[in-house]
Amino acid sequence: MALWRDDFTETVLWADKIRMRHPMLDDYEAWAKLRSASRTHTEPWEPSWSDDELTKTAYKRRLKRYHQDVETGQGYPFFIFRETDGVLLGACNLNNVRRGVLQSADIGYWIGSPYVRKGYARAAVCRALVFAFGPMGLNRVEAATRPENEASRSLLLSIGFSPEGFSRKYLKIHGAWRDHMRFAIVKGDPIR
Numbered sequence: 001m002a003l004w005r006d007d008f009t010e011t012v013l014w015a016d017k018i019r020m021r022h023p024m025l026d027d028y029e030a031w032a033k034l035r036s037a038s039r040t041h042t043e044p045w046e047p048s049w050s051d052d053e054l055t056k057t058a059y060k061r062r063l064k065r066y067h068q069d070v071e072t073g074q075g076y077p078f079f080i081f082r083e084t085d086g087v088l089l090g091a092c093n094l095n096n097v098r099r100g101v102l103q104s105a106d107i108g109y110w111i112g113s114p115y116v117r118k119g120y121a122r123a124a125v126c127r128a129l130v131f132a133f134g135p136m137g138l139n140r141v142e143a144a145t146r147p148e149n150e151a152s153r154s155l156l157l158s159i160g161f162s163p164e165g166f167s168r169k170y171l172k173i174h175g176a177w178r179d180h181m182r183f184a185i186v187k188g189d190p191i192r
Contacts, residue, residue, distance in 0.1 A: 015127035041113035
């Protein structure tokens with residue numbers, strides 16, 4: 001499948017205030033603008049950006065990886081759009097899907113700096129959990145955040161994730177291996 005076509009197997013998720021769907025090539029301009037404007041906000045919590053991070057070529061590589069993840073069932077990337085006007089707000093992804101006896105995935109999300117603390121991340125994570133525990137048939141969703149990321153930690157706890165411990169040098173963030181707090185929610189736990 002060509003990565004620039006708009007026939008990407010699309011799953012659309014609706015929630016309060018938002019709509020989520022797989023990224024498309026037509027989203028490039030809005031994505032690059034939002035990522036650029038939000039760099040100082042997101043950079044402390046993410047892997048280092050490549051030199052060509054915001055180019056259309058790099059975006060196409062990202063789309064190709066997203067297509068492969070969906071086709072193999074290993075990941076489900078979603079862009080988050082405001083329902084009222086279709087503005088791109090950020091992303092929420094279910095990654096590292098594990099099947100077999102585990103039936104789990106990792107969740108990650110980011111919201112552009114103009115849209116933080118307006119309930120969009122909460123709506124997206126809650127909706128992604130309903131998708132994970134429903135159509136995906138998962139039993140467990142895990143999340144990790146740096147200990148000093150109070151906003152993310154508070155969000156996860158308020159949704160119903162339980163803390164599961166401290167992982168040393170868990171992910172390489174902004175060029176260095178960083179410690180993370182681990183959280184999980186399982187099917188049947190209340191999503192608040």
